[in-house]
């Protein structure tokens with residue numbers, strides 16, 4: 426919940442006292458220079474970002490467009506705006522009908538503000554549904570903060586996937602597990618659920634194979650679905666080093 430008041434925003438707030446209380450959520454209207462400094466309760470970008478830029482604002486952007494790496498790709502969340510980030514921003518812009526130039530400016534940020542909740546999760550997913558193990562994300566194979574950060578990236582990937590599949594709800598059965606929770610459900614040693622980035626997707630209109638196939642386009646390097654042992658009743662998506670996809674029933 427970052428909330429830094431930049432000087433231009435203070436000037437804006439002085440003139441428009443209600444701006445802070447009403448971040449743009451519906452029709453953002455024409456994009457103006459002031460939009461760049463409009464307050465967002467989660468995170469507010471203060472400059473246009475293009476290839477060659479670096480910094481935490483780039484990293485924040487990368488988290489939001491992590492679901493747009495292209496088929497089989499994984500976008501690095503490294504704060505360096507390279508060719509991969511440009512391509513991901515371009516795909517994000519195309520997905521939402523924005524001018525697709527790979528440069529993140531006011532229109533792109535306004536769309537992201539619409540898509541994010543005050544806790545920085547995308548509007549259609551929440552920390553709660555990605556953790557039905559405990560309340561504080563502790564006890565996994567990484568720190569609680571890392572597990573939660575990993576879950577956030579997975580949620581943005583799912584938001585991209587959801588949009589690509591017609592904005593129909595995606596059922597989430599669970600995500601993060603502590604070692605104790607993982608043992609209790611008979612999870613594999615080293616399961617990505619212990620890292621916070623794994624999400625088990627439940628039965629919905631998309632079908633398990635539909636989800637598994639679509640996930641290949643949205644940055645999930647680990648996809649397990651029907652035909653893989655223990656995965657006939659859900660589709661598992663996660664991040665890992667290297668790619669491992671297996672859902673034989675789906676032709677994956």
Ligand SMILES: [Zn+2]
Nearest residue numbers: 623624625661
């Ligand atoms: Zn799983």
